[in-house]
Amino acid sequence: MNSFFNRDYSRRDFARISASSALGVSFSGWLPTLAHAAKQQGKPRACIVLWMTGGPAQTDTFDLKPNHQNGGPFKEISTSVPGIKISEHLPKLAKQMNDMAIIRSMNTTEGDHGRGTELMLTGYRPGNAAIQYPSLGSLVSKEIGQSDNELPNYVSLSTFQFAPNVNGAGFLGPRYAPLVVSGDSNDPQSRANLSIDNLRPANGVDPESMNKRIEVLKYLQSGFAAQTTSESAQSHSANYDRAIKMVQSQAKHAFKLEQEPAELRDRYGRNRFGQGCLLARRLVERGVAFVEVALSQVNNNPVAWDTHGDNFTRVRELSEVLDPAWSTLMDDLRERGLLDSTLIVWMGEFGRTPIINSNGGRDHFPGGWSTVLAGGPIKGGQVIGATSEDGMEIVDRPVTTKDLFATVCTALDIDPESENYSREGRPIRMIDEGGEAIEELVG
Structure with missing residues (x-):
């Protein structure tokens, strides 16, 4: 509730409204806004990152140059916002x-896949x-994740990264x-393998036996943990705890895409990215704070948007x-009433590169390109910047x-200037110094 008072209306405002109501003054024009704000407070915030492995061509998606040889x-097409045009695909x-x-x-300034991925x-x-920086997913899930959620607060789907870990x-x-x-499958009839295996007890093991096995394991782990503080031991323990929580709960059902109507699954697309987006919705619906879905493979091409050759055929396929x-x-x-609390x-x-190479492709270009924000508190219908x-x-x-x-x-109501601490106790800003939120989008 504190965030609501701090960001939208102060306690003094509410006192003024109450007093004015007692005097017969109408504030009915405020009430829908107040009701909406109060309703929003009950929704967990979430973020879905749609990661385009390889670097998408801005001039063939969201920043076309139809009047230039580049x-x-x-072709451009009009959008629901007059004046904004994007790719026909x-x-x-x-x-x-x-x-x-x-x-x-x-x-x-990073035109290398690995370095660019790490930066972004x-x-x-x-x-x-000397420092292994956390990913955006870890940073966000730490700040807005629910500690009592049966599911992990950060889930990464179908990722292929040029920068390991x-x-x-x-x-x-x-x-x-x-x-x-x-x-590892794009079979249209499959669930795209977007499920967690081995979440059921082994055949012949009843729930009571399973619980006893878990108790024995926890006892052994606690004894070992008391003797070591190694990162690998902590990682193993944390991962096992999460797995046990999922085995013992209904959280595992979040991954059962077959529970969704076939028509809806068809609309998303019967491929890993489409089904990944559907799974992202199911996870957000169940309180997961951060989901990353990668479009990293189309037609057995594992580097998706890295279109050094035959760019236009591949970008059309990717866009589809x-x-x-x-x-x-x-x-x-x-x-489902979740778009206004979910940032995409x-x-x-x-x-x-805007310049098309001799292979009909486009090469790496960090000098001026496009990203898109949607949902959450983002003020849509805008274009920021120009090339x-x-x-x-x-x-x-x-x-x-x-x-x-x-x-x-800022869109997720996280203070960009807040700090975390390294293992050595060194304070490290969540956002590298010098960044400023785009006021037109979140102000």
Whole structure:
């Protein structure tokens, strides 16, 4: 309740309303806003990151250049917001633009997949070997996750990362590490393998026997933990505790996508990304604070958006997977009253060169590219920043990774200037110094 009073109306405001009501003064115009704000307080905040492995081409998705040779063959289409146009291959997302904000002026100095991934998922430039920075998922889940949730507060789906372990908890420790759910099939008839195996007791083991086994294991673990403080022992214990909690609860049913109507699953798309977005909705609905869904493979291409060759064929195929999954996710969240409490972040590690190479592809380009924020408190229907007519440089409002992270934190009601402590007791800012939230989106 404190956050409500601090951010929207003070206790003095409520006292004034009460007193005025007693004197017969009407504040009926305020009541819908107050009721909405109060209702929002009961909803857990959540964040879903749609991670585009390889770096998506901004000039073929959200920042087309139709009047320049760098633009390529894709056409622009109008969206639900007059004046904002995006790729013809994202028609369903075009209808969602009122709840979306495009940042067309992201820029970094990291054009390497691994370094760019580390920067965009931790907020810190790579190179400090002494500190393993936590991922955005670990940072957010630590701040807004529910400690009594039967599910982990950070779940990562179908990830392929150029930087190993970059989506981990870093110095925050295993308590804030993600539950990683992966799959190796795009079979349309399957559940895309987005399930957790081995959550049932072995055949012939009844619940009482299982509980006794768990008690014995906990006793042995506690004895071992008393003799060692190693990180590997702590990690093993934390992971096992989470697994046991899921085995003993109904939380495991969150992963049973077959419980969903077939028509809805079809709308998301019968592929790993589409079913991952559906699972993200199910997890958020059950109180999970942070879910990462990666679009990292289409037609057996494990690096998805890394389109150095045949860019336009591949981006069209990727867009045909992205468009129904993301737009259905927003519709599904909206219909369940969850979109206004769930922030969606669409991003990759960098963009692609506006100049088309000799292989019909686009190469790495960190100099000016696009990310998109949607849902939550984001003020949609906006475009932040702009690139030049040829797409080669930013001409308005450069946005850094620090700014993006500050905006995400502010949208989730997290103080961007708060600090965590390394294992050595060193205070480390959640957001690297110098980032500012984009006021137009969250102010």
